[in-house]
Amino acid sequence: MDTTIVYVDEAAHALGMLAPLLQSGQARTPTRWIVVGCAPRITHRVSKWVTHSARESWRGKWAEKVFEQIVPLLQACGEPVITQLARGSLEEFTAALQAQHGEGRIVDARRPKPGADLQAAPGPHPGEPRGVWGFAGMLAGSGLLLTADY
Template sequence: MDRFIVYVDDAPSAQQGLAALLARQPSARTQWLLVACAPRMTHRISKWVSHRARENWRDKWADKLFAQILPTLPAHAGAVTTMLAKAPLPELTAQLQAGHSAPAQVIDMRRPRMAHDEVPIAAGPRWSGLPGTLGSLVTGIGALCMLGME
């Protein structure tokens, strides 16, 4: 029996990835574990929201995600189990792998993130690229000069 652990955080990208994977692995003996990776919340949010409210939000978020993904899986896809990640992914993967004798194939189908090097350059004044407050200072002086000219 083939086992897959699939990490998801976005329904459209997960649907595309699962469709491609199911085209290659159309076995009904496949066991799927879909793990929802909820978006991170800052630690400062605890000022306004309790821990239980955050957990409830994560649960509802995961339910909505699975409600979008599961209907698109064909009936012959095999056994599908869902869960919400509540631990760092390396630790969670080790826990999930430890429960079975045969290792599962781990697939990351989370939405791709932009790398730091691929950050688009914003259109703006030439001086806005200066580091820190120097760029803001030069831009502000330029704006004041423009106001003074009118």
């Protein structure tokens, strides 16, 4: 039996990525699906005022909502589905899952975060002059360099 680990943080995005996999006939061999929920991080400001048990309760409720949208699609093929909630780093969590269930395919169905790839981000990058003040600062710096040794 093949194993496929699917990382999910938003149900609608994940369903869009999983539907072509299921239709392409990837499920010709029996597949065990392991759906891993990657809950959004709670900001530092909120976490100061919320207890650990309340955070864990929120993560559990979040996972239930996401899983109830994704699991029926995978179970419709008649294959086993295991749900997990990610804890700690994904590298360590993946290694633990692969040790427990065997090597398998990994599908990252998480929504890409904006600004995660700074090289591809449009607009000025660090070190580039920005606007009128950036241009004025560049001119002033150039003038200082020209007159400093003379």
